Amino acid sequence: MQKQPAVEIKQVTKVIRGRKIIDNINFSIYPGEVFGFLGPNGAGKTTTIRMIVGLMGITDGEILIKGNSIKTSHGAAMKHIGAIVENPEMYKYLSGYLNLVHFARMSDNVDKKRIDEVIELVGLKNRIHDKVKTYSLGMRQRLGIAQALLHSPDVLILDEPTNGLDPAGIREMRHYIRNLAEKEGLAVIVSSHLLSEMELMCDRIGVLQHGKMLGVQQVHELSSEQTQMVSFQVEPVEQAAIVLRDMGSKKPQIKDDKVMIELTRDEIPVAAAKLTKEAINIYGIQAETKTLEDTFLELTGGKEIV
Amino acid sequence: MSKFIGLVRNEHMKTFRRLSTWIMLGIAAVLFITIAAFTAYYAPDDNSDWRAENEQQIKDYQQYVEEGTLEQSDVEGDIALLQYQLDQDIQPVQDNTLPAYMDTVMFYGSAFLIMFVAIIAGGMVSTEFGTGTIKLLLTKTPSRFRVLTSKYVSMLVTMVIFFLFFIGFSFIVGGIFFGFTNFDAKEIIIENGEVLNSNMLVSTIRDYGLNFIQVLIYATIAFALSTVFRNTALAIGFSIFISMFFPTISMVLSRYDWSKYILFNNVDLIAYTPGNTPPVADMTLTFSIVVMLVYFIIITAITWFSFIKRDVTA
Numbered sequence: 001m002q003k004q005p006a007v008e009i010k011q012v013t014k015v016i017r018g019r020k021i022i023d024n025i026n027f028s029i030y031p032g033e034v035f036g037f038l039g040p041n042g043a044g045k046t047t048t049i050r051m052i053v054g055l056m057g058i059t060d061g062e063i064l065i066k067g068n069s070i071k072t073s074h075g076a077a078m079k080h081i082g083a084i085v086e087n088p089e090m091y092k093y094l095s096g097y098l099n100l101v102h103f104a105r106m107s108d109n110v111d112k113k114r115i116d117e118v119i120e121l122v123g124l125k126n127r128i129h130d131k132v133k134t135y136s137l138g139m140r141q142r143l144g145i146a147q148a149l150l151h152s153p154d155v156l157i158l159d160e161p162t163n164g165l166d167p168a169g170i171r172e173m174r175h176y177i178r179n180l181a182e183k184e185g186l187a188v189i190v191s192s193h194l195l196s197e198m199e200l201m202c203d204r205i206g207v208l209q210h211g212k213m214l215g216v217q218q219v220h221e222l223s224s225e226q227t228q229m230v231s232f233q234v235e236p237v238e239q240a241a242i243v244l245r246d247m248g249s250k251k252p253q254i255k256d257d258k259v260m261i262e263l264t265r266d267e268i269p270v271a272a273a274k275l276t277k278e279a280i281n282i283y284g285i286q287a288e289t290k291t292l293e294d295t296f297l298e299l300t301g302g303k304e305i306v
Numbered sequence: 307m308s309k310f311i312g313l314v315r316n317e318h319m320k321t322f323r324r325l326s327t328w329i330m331l332g333i334a335a336v337l338f339i340t341i342a343a344f345t346a347y348y349a350p351d352d353n354s355d356w357r358a359e360n361e362q363q364i365k366d367y368q369q370y371v372e373e374g375t376l377e378q379s380d381v382e383g384d385i386a387l388l389q390y391q392l393d394q395d396i397q398p399v400q401d402n403t404l405p406a407y408m409d410t411v412m413f414y415g416s417a418f419l420i421m422f423v424a425i426i427a428g429g430m431v432s433t434e435f436g437t438g439t440i441k442l443l444l445t446k447t448p449s450r451f452r453v454l455t456s457k458y459v460s461m462l463v464t465m466v467i468f469f470l471f472f473i474g475f476s477f478i479v480g481g482i483f484f485g486f487t488n489f490d491a492k493e494i495i496i497e498n499g500e501v502l503n504s505n506m507l508v509s510t511i512r513d514y515g516l517n518f519i520q521v522l523i524y525a526t527i528a529f530a531l532s533t534v535f536r537n538t539a540l541a542i543g544f545s546i547f548i549s550m551f552f553p554t555i556s557m558v559l560s561r562y563d564w565s566k567y568i569l570f571n572n573v574d575l576i577a578y579t580p581g582n583t584p585p586v587a588d589m590t591l592t593f594s595i596v597v598m599l600v601y602f603i604i605i606t607a608i609t610w611f612s613f614i615k616r617d618v619t620a
């Protein structure tokens with residue numbers, strides 16, 4: 001990627017009361033990409049996000065938003081950022097609409113038309129004049145996103161955006177985020193400790209633990225090259241194991257009525273074709289997409305909280 | 307600049323869209339009407355003889371002094387005033403007149419003003435931390451300095467609104483109950499044996515003005531505590547507590563000369579109007595203004611510095 005990065009985090013360290021919460025992390029996020037910030041509880045995701053948006057001071061290092069230092073040119077940097085830090089907290093005694101009016105007044109060039117546009121975008125039109133205290137969590141998330149998008153930022157930062165959403169809400173949020181990155185060219189930063197979710201939503205994932213960045217990985221590259229455990233529910237099982245013998249790197253395993261084998265993504269249809277050719281009945285194929293999770297667990301050494 | 311006005315409007319919207327603000331104004335309204343109703347109910351009938359009453363009161367005072375219930379020095383002023391009214395044939399201002407009623411409201415209302423304004427000022431910053439909305443407020447383009455200043459300015463405007471409400475509403479209620487008359491009612495004050503005449507309405511408005519300074523100081527303290535400790539209960543509790551109990555503490559401390567440097571001994575400028583005395587004898591109006599200014603600058607400097615520099619972990 002030779003594009004100018006939207007966000008640059010340069011050798012950032014945060015010390016709170018003598019404790020190093022964030023230890024010399026470095027990464028950049030580019031326009032049009034969704035960057036996932038992954039790490040177990042207490043890894044320092046929220047702390048990093050707080051530093052990016054200027055809520056917390058940076059002990060050492062620098063953060064640039066479109067080339068503007070958050071330390072020295074807060075206004076110029078914040079112009080490009082829309083953010084929800086932790087929970088979508090709004091003024092509960094105001095209507096959703098008045099909340100948006102409130103934040104519109106804090107930004108440049110946000111008129112009534114833009115407010116209506118954003119309300120339409122997040123699908124809150126029917127309830128926008130109700131008080132926020134009557135909203136469900138999902139509706140508050142939407143209002144939070146509306147607030148973050150109001151001033152048409154280039155960078156969207158969402159800390160645990162799917163927290164508390166139901167599966168339908170999570171799916172919707174995912175589409176939403178992908179859309180903003182792909183169609184509008186926003187750079188999106190999301191944090192989560194749920195890997196499966198990040199895999200579906202992000203282009204790149206940075207793994208954080210104990211305040212250290214353990215590595216940044218390209219999501220799709222990773223899932224097409226690396227192997228995953230695939231289980232074939234077949235009949236007869238023994239014959240299927242023989243057919244699949246020379247596929248994959250390890251020997252197939254038989255478990256009840258299933259054959260388990262490690263394959264890459266591209267090998268799955270090949271294996272299925274082979275089984276069909278040998279007149280083996282296939283009742284189900286399940287890919288256990290846990291390679292990234294394995295990587296994650298490997299990197300972080302289990303899910304224990306710091 | 308227009309954006310700064312937008313910020314102040316935001317703060318205003320938040321103050322006046324809250325039910326609690328209207329409850330406070332409602333309490334004030336009920337209080338005013340109650341005072342008016344009581345005053346009207348207990349008013350003497352028109353054909354009562356104020357001269358006879360004044361003479362009776364003087365006799366009562368003298369009797370108390372003879373019995374030893376009251377000190378001669380305590381009642382001297384009152385007796386002189388009653389006698390002066392008899393000699394000059396000036397009827398004392400009746401309680402059931404508009405100026406006297408407004409003066410009564412001012413007297414009882416000032417504690418409420420401090421309380422209401424402290425409640426609003428004490429929640430202004432800390433509730434944003436409590437609800438987490440501070441994160442949204444500080445992740446927009448306006449600097450922290452501007453955000454905090456807009457809150458303070460909004461607090462000042464809210465104070466003005468409350469004062470105007472107290473003056474305006476008590477004027478209307480008083481007028482309805484007692485008629486829009488007696489605007490020239492005179493307040494007689496005897497100070498050092500000298501008799502001072504002043505228009506009662508004018509001195510009531512003057513006292514509101516002087517009270518504004520006092521309320522401003524307590525509000526600023528509530529605002530400062532709210533910002534520095536990010537705790538609403540502490541901010542409101544401390545400022546109301548001090549405003550209520552400091553007069554007692556002040557009396558205990560008044561024999562120490564240094565007590566004149568305590569901020570709270572200087573906030574009540576009504577002490578420098580005729581008929582009143584400051585907590586420590588050699589205090590002057592200029593002295594109190596300088597003391598208040600020094601405290602004000604220190605308190606606001608700490609407040610703004612703390613708000614701008616500290617991490618937001620809400």
Ligand SMILES: Nc1ncnc2c1ncn2[C@@H]1O[C@H](COP(=O)(O)OP(=O)(O)OP(=O)(O)O)[C@@H](O)[C@H]1O
Nearest residue numbers: 016021039040041042043044045046047048193619
């Ligand atoms: N104000 C603070 N004072 C002291 N320590 C803090 C403070 N804020 C955060 N920490 C510590 O910093 C570490 C990182 O916290 P942070 O909230 O960034 O984690 P996180 O990755 O967002 O975790 P989670 O998944 O639980 O949200 C934790 O160990 C936490 O205890």
Ligand SMILES: [Mg+2]
Nearest residue numbers: 045046047159
């Ligand atoms: Mg977090």
